[in-house]
Amino acid sequence: MNFINKAIVSVLPLLPKSLVKIFSKKYVAGTNDNEVLKVVEKLNKDNQLATVDILGEHTSHKNESLKITSDYIHLLEKINTRNLNCNLSIKPSHIGSDINYNTVFNNFKSILKTASQFNNFIRIDMESSKLTDTTIKLYNDLQSISSNIGIVFQAYLHRTENDINNLNKHSNIRLCKGIYKESSDIAYQGYEEINENYLNLLELAFKKEIYVGIATHDKQLIHSSMNLIDRMGINNNMFEFQYLYGVPMKNIVRIYHEKNFKTRSYVPFGKEWYDYSIRRIKENPKIASYVIKNIFSKNI
Numbered sequence: 452m453n454f455i456n457k458a459i460v461s462v463l464p465l466l467p468k469s470l471v472k473i474f475s476k477k478y479v480a481g482t483n484d485n486e487v488l489k490v491v492e493k494l495n496k497d498n499q500l501a502t503v504d505i506l507g508e509h510t511s512h513k514n515e516s517l518k519i520t521s522d523y524i525h526l527l528e529k530i531n532t533r534n535l536n537c538n539l540s541i542k543p544s545h546i547g548s549d550i551n552y553n554t555v556f557n558n559f560k561s562i563l564k565t566a567s568q569f570n571n572f573i574r575i576d577m578e579s580s581k582l583t584d585t586t587i588k589l590y591n592d593l594q595s596i597s598s599n600i601g602i603v604f605q606a607y608l609h610r611t612e613n614d615i616n617n618l619n620k621h622s623n624i625r626l627c628k629g630i631y632k633e634s635s636d637i638a639y640q641g642y643e644e645i646n647e648n649y650l651n652l653l654e655l656a657f658k659k660e661i662y663v664g665i666a667t668h669d670k671q672l673i674h675s676s677m678n679l680i681d682r683m684g685i686n687n688n689m690f691e692f693q694y695l696y697g698v699p700m701k702n703i704v705r706i707y708h709e710k711n712f713k714t715r716s717y718v719p720f721g722k723e724w725y726d727y728s729i730r731r732i733k734e735n736p737k738i739a740s741y742v743i744k745n746i747f748s749k750n751i
């Protein structure tokens with residue numbers, strides 16, 4: 452972590468919420484359903500799909516996990532009523548994995564049932580390596596209930612090749628680099644080696660005829676992924692490109708559209724915006740440099 456990042460990370464929790472909101476506003480689409488669905492509507496008008504995440508993690512009480520589950524179900528109903536092209540991304544620890552497996556499984560099951568009824572889709576976000584086994588088990592167990600479910604894999608983990616190898620043909624994954632701090636025993640640390648693994652995993656997934664959400668903002672990696680798609684002759688209906696709401700991707704989205712590639716924006720929202728922003732910055736101090744850019748320049 453360089454000196455400036457370190458300094459920002461240490462002072463951030465001391466800053467007034469209003470200042471933290473300056474940068475979080477760029478990445479967080481409001482605090483309630485109406486605000487986030489307006490953003491989704493606009494994205495859909497711009498020919499972009501969306502996936503929505505209610506901010507929050509590590510819920511410790513069952514009743515709270517049930518409340519969040521019911522919030523997700525209401526959101527699905529509103530997405531359906533408004534005819535939006537938008538699915539959900541949900542963190543296991545937000546709806547009960549810290550409580551016990553049955554709680555998180557039953558909560559996912561209820562949301563998935565509603566999603567299937569509306570022909571919609573749920574993606575299970577991947578959290579830190581402490582939760583990788585639980586998340587994969589959840590995915591396998593939920594797949595036997597409905598196919599409208601997907602998972603996320605992280606290219607920085609050594610184990611991911613094996614995990615993708617164990618998937619069946621009809622799986623649906625998002626492939627990202629991975630955002631949590633993990634030790635070098637289990638995760639690649641360098642930029643080049645993570646990118647190399649990302650491309651190997653993407654190739655493996657395509658060979659296994661797995662649908663992939665290619666989730667990255669890294670221009671070099673996007674370019675190499677497009678070359679791979681071209682070289683392997685992968686059909687447009689076997690992948691989509693994904694990016695986080697707020698990250699400046701206009702020029703790249705234009706290229707996706709020119710190539711007729713599906714594009715999906717990951718849109719987080721909710722009352723937990725402050726904790727989420729601070730935690731993300733602490734987990735990955737690289738984000739601190741984006742904070743400075745966002746505070747000092749509106750046009751990055």
Ligand SMILES: Cc1cc2nc3c(=O)[nH]c(=O)nc-3n(C[C@H](O)[C@H](O)[C@H](O)COP(=O)(O)OP(=O)(O)OC[C@H]3O[C@@H](n4cnc5c(N)ncnc54)[C@H](O)[C@@H]3O)c2cc1C
Binds near residue numbers: 668
């Ligand atoms: C749609 C989506 C879903 C994700 N889901 C998960 C998940 O479930 N689990 C998980 O562990 N991780 C998830 N991530 C995060 C991911 O693992 C990476 O940590 C994150 O995307 C940064 O890596 P990168 O591939 O963009 O490449 P990097 O090399 O980190 O970044 C490349 C360039 O992109 C730009 N950039 C990257 N992030 C930002 C930002 N926040 N603001 C401004 N510019 C930025 C910078 O210019 C940077 O130089 C997700 C990412 C995306 C896009």
